[in-house]
Amino acid sequence: MQHVSPVRIPLVTSGKTYHDVTEDVCRQVEAKPNIRWMAALSVALFFLGVFLYSVYRTLWYGIGEWGLNKTVDWAWDITNFVWWVGIGHAGTLISAVLLLFRQKWRTSINRAAEAMTIFAVICAAMFPVLHMGRPWLAFWVLPLQNTFGSLWANFNSPLLWDVFAISTYFSVSLVFWYTGLVPDFATIRDRAKGPIARRAYALLSFGWKGGAKHWSRYETVSLILAGVSTPLVLSVHTIVSMDFATSVVPGWHTTIFPPYFVAGAIFSGFAMVLTLMLITRVVFKLEDYITLEHIALMNKIMMITGSIVGVAYITEFFIAWYSQVEFEQYAFINRATGPYWWAYWSMMTCNVISPQLVWIRRIRYSIPATFVLSIIVNIGMWFERFVIIVTSLHRDYLPSSWAMFSPSIIDIGIYVGTLGLFFTLFLLFAKFFPVINMAEVKSILKYGVDNGPTYGGPNTGAQQSTYRPTGAPASAPVNYNKHD
Amino acid sequence: MTKRYALGIFEDEDVLLHAIENVRAAGVKIYDVFSPYPVHGIDDALGIERSRLPIAAFFYGLCGLSFALWMQIYMLGFDWPMIIGGKPHISLPSFIPVAFELTVLFCCHGMVITFYTISGLYPRMKVPVMDVRSTDDKFVMAIELKEGTDMGNLTQLLRSNGASEVNEKEMTKE
Numbered sequence: 001m002q003h004v005s006p007v008r009i010p011l012v013t014s015g016k017t018y019h020d021v022t023e024d025v026c027r028q029v030e031a032k033p034n035i036r037w038m039a040a041l042s043v044a045l046f047f048l049g050v051f052l053y054s055v056y057r058t059l060w061y062g063i064g065e066w067g068l069n070k071t072v073d074w075a076w077d078i079t080n081f082v083w084w085v086g087i088g089h090a091g092t093l094i095s096a097v098l099l100l101f102r103q104k105w106r107t108s109i110n111r112a113a114e115a116m117t118i119f120a121v122i123c124a125a126m127f128p129v130l131h132m133g134r135p136w137l138a139f140w141v142l143p144l145q146n147t148f149g150s151l152w153a154n155f156n157s158p159l160l161w162d163v164f165a166i167s168t169y170f171s172v173s174l175v176f177w178y179t180g181l182v183p184d185f186a187t188i189r190d191r192a193k194g195p196i197a198r199r200a201y202a203l204l205s206f207g208w209k210g211g212a213k214h215w216s217r218y219e220t221v222s223l224i225l226a227g228v229s230t231p232l233v234l235s236v237h238t239i240v241s242m243d244f245a246t247s248v249v250p251g252w253h254t255t256i257f258p259p260y261f262v263a264g265a266i267f268s269g270f271a272m273v274l275t276l277m278l279i280t281r282v283v284f285k286l287e288d289y290i291t292l293e294h295i296a297l298m299n300k301i302m303m304i305t306g307s308i309v310g311v312a313y314i315t316e317f318f319i320a321w322y323s324q325v326e327f328e329q330y331a332f333i334n335r336a337t338g339p340y341w342w343a344y345w346s347m348m349t350c351n352v353i354s355p356q357l358v359w360i361r362r363i364r365y366s367i368p369a370t371f372v373l374s375i376i377v378n379i380g381m382w383f384e385r386f387v388i389i390v391t392s393l394h395r396d397y398l399p400s401s402w403a404m405f406s407p408s409i410i411d412i413g414i415y416v417g418t419l420g421l422f423f424t425l426f427l428l429f430a431k432f433f434p435v436i437n438m439a440e441v442k443s444i445l446k447y448g449v450d451n452g453p454t455y456g457g458p459n460t461g462a463q464q465s466t467y468r469p470t471g472a473p474a475s476a477p478v479n480y481n482k483h484d
Numbered sequence: 485m486t487k488r489y490a491l492g493i494f495e496d497e498d499v500l501l502h503a504i505e506n507v508r509a510a511g512v513k514i515y516d517v518f519s520p521y522p523v524h525g526i527d528d529a530l531g532i533e534r535s536r537l538p539i540a541a542f543f544y545g546l547c548g549l550s551f552a553l554w555m556q557i558y559m560l561g562f563d564w565p566m567i568i569g570g571k572p573h574i575s576l577p578s579f580i581p582v583a584f585e586l587t588v589l590f591c592c593h594g595m596v597i598t599f600y601t602i603s604g605l606y607p608r609m610k611v612p613v614m615d616v617r618s619t620d621d622k623f624v625m626a627i628e629l630k631e632g633t634d635m636g637n638l639t640q641l642l643r644s645n646g647a648s649e650v651n652e653k654e655m656t657k658e
Contacts, residue, residue: 018520018621143559152559156568161581168585172592179596182605183619187520190616199609206605209613212530214603215522220535221599225592228541232588239581442621443521 011105011444014288018442021289022187025434025441028284029188030197033431036283044423051417054410055130063133065410071403072393076411077127078243079385080418083268084124085166085240086261086381089233090269091117092173095180096229099222105297107440108289111184112280113273114177115433119425120272121170123418128162130414158242165239169232176225179218182208184434237265244388251331251392254319260312267305267351268381270298274374276426278367280435289436296364302377306355309384313352331392339404340391343383350380487628489515490635491614491651492642494623497523503625503645504529510641515626518618541595548590552583614653626653 016024033041057065068075091113098106129135141163143153153160185205192198208214241261244252274295281290320332335344354376363369395402429435492507494500500523507514508531517526527534560566561574571578600606618624627638629652639650 022520022620143555152564154566154568155556155560155582156571156575156578158581161585164582164585164589168589172588175592175596179599183521186611187619189611190613190619202609202611203607205611206600207608207611208605208619209611210518210520210619211516212519212523212526213516213532214605215519216527216532217535217537217599217603219522220537221595224538224541224595228545228588228591231584235581235584235588242581439521443524 011108011291011293012289012441013291016288016445018445021436021438021441021445022191024286024289025184025436025438026188026191028430029432029434030191030193037427037431041424041427044420044427047417047420048424049420050413051420054413054417055126057410058130058414059135063131065408067406067408067411069403069405071396071401072390072405074393075390075405076386076407076415077131079382079389080415081124081127082240082261082385082389083382084120084127084418084422086237086265086268086385087272087378088117088120088124088169088173088269089237089262089265090273091115091120092169092176092229092233093266093269094273095176096226096233099226100230104444105294107444108286108436109273109277109294109298110440111177111180111433111437112276112430112435114173114180115426115429116269116272116276117173118170118177119422119429121166121173122425123422125166125170126414126418126421128159158239158246161239162243165236169236172225172229172232176222176229179221179225180437180440181433182206183210183218183439184437186210187438188434234262237262244392249392249396250325250327251335251388253328254316256312256315256319260309260316263305263308263312264351264381264384267302267309267355268378270302270305271374271377271381274298274302274370275378278371278374280430284430284435286436289441292365292367295367295370299358299364299370299373302374303355303358306351306377310352313348327397330395334395335387335391338391338395340387340394343387343391347380347383347387350376351384354380486654486656489614489653489655490627490629490633490638490642491653492625492627492645492647493615493617493649493651494625494646495621495648496646497623499646500623500625501525501529503642503647506645507625507627507641512627512638512641515628518614518624518626520619520621520623523623537595537599540598541591544594544598545587545591547594548587549583551590552586553579556582612655614655615651 012021066075066077091110094106094113095110098110129138132138141153141160143155145152182205185201186208189198189201189205192201238258238261241257245254245257247253277290277298278295281287317332320328323329335341354373357363357369357373363373390405394405492503494503497519500517500519504514504517504526508529514530517523517530519526526532556579557574560568565573567573613619614626615622615624625642625647629635629638635652642650
């Protein structure tokens, strides 16, 4: 009796029922932590330790512990900051932009992707705060009168815009994510056996019961949050790019930066989502929810944004030549052929060439190939930020102050350490929170599967499967098609 | 205060939507319908009006925008004017980013706080639910039982409209 649509491929395979969804997602929340999870967490905690030690060195001895010098006074810190913020963007893209575009496949990956956003922004925020050298004075970035007079913050500075952009982005993403989690916490609460778990998830669920009015408001709130988060996510990386674009350093002072950075952010973010999802789906046995189709779709987005980034690289080069500004021209020749040529060509290979492989269907649908590709892209995007930042700074207008940069062990420690911080948070999330949005997956369970007349009981006369309210005129279109 | 409810348990959303319509047509007032996910069309079937949260969100955003512009113009234009990069004290183009971010900040948080407040959602230890399966895989239609309501008739009505079971539940009002 079940008819599978030839056009719409079901988003969830194996004909899962509502109860199966609950079971599959709650299983790892309710089970005891397994040995693989513990092992992964210990590795992550070790790197978190490396992070804490590096932070201690940075705070106790000052930022002289880093490899910065008078010429290259911005290097790994800002590279890592931009890299992490960029990774975060994919989560918002999936949860907000794909919601607006009604891409139903996002429902099985949005929860984990949003978690990734939040953790990535936490990691990103570490770098500017630590680079302050005296993070206990971090409140100076807020528009408060200074201690000795009535001087305010400078609202003309892109670094101050960053403060507003990143904090707004973080808090809005957190609220968006949490509001989505509330109904799922209610599901876990209602299944919980132990008193502690029941109380804990009751607290987290805010007393959600799933009444019709609450769902109606919930959907409204999700839609508005998505609508507002879409320009927000674009604004965040635009403002990040303005940290560079509003300066006069050759190689930074270009108007192409905002769109180029936003595309790069989505590109690297999708790579990170793929890396995480490919592991999560296997470890938690969620292959029916995060299918090969999802992976192929994400690969396509990666390929498109990667191509935009590639065009941006070439445009930059062209404009440098076309502008006839010799400093600008030198900055780009120096990137490709100067002492940091290896970084430039790593970036070109990883970001421009490798995503083009996704045109091949077999690679798009291959799990090992996608996994390798996603890691390569993340390496490439790290190099992109390094190339932009370090190669522009190390040789600018005055040849007498040209210098090279090499990271100190503390630089490396902080970077590797934020990876530890990120994975610690992600592993805790994956264990105690539902990694898939159960409520939303249940709402798309019938996508692509037409069950025919679902109700043929006595005394109805309602044999059609679509529902039409009494008040609506007979000619009105049926709005209750669950497939739209 | 204790109230009694008749609970019609449904397995499918289409059946549920037809049932809601027929039950309402029979003159029975539905207290609420609990579902594991948002059922599209249930608002019209139950006669729930469209939420006005978007309007609230717009005004919260407007507050954020006004606050941000006032703050920047007051601080850099009047309270302590500074010449930065040779630009005028009140250089509106460079005030746009902060104005936009604060608009979004006020809009989102204002709307979400309003949502939780009007829906009565706040952290609490005990959550009395009508039927625990309503957050898993069942659709639960709750009808308040007043004095003298004939449970037999109600059961018959719900059954004939596709309810897989009909239960009675006593709830203590918080």
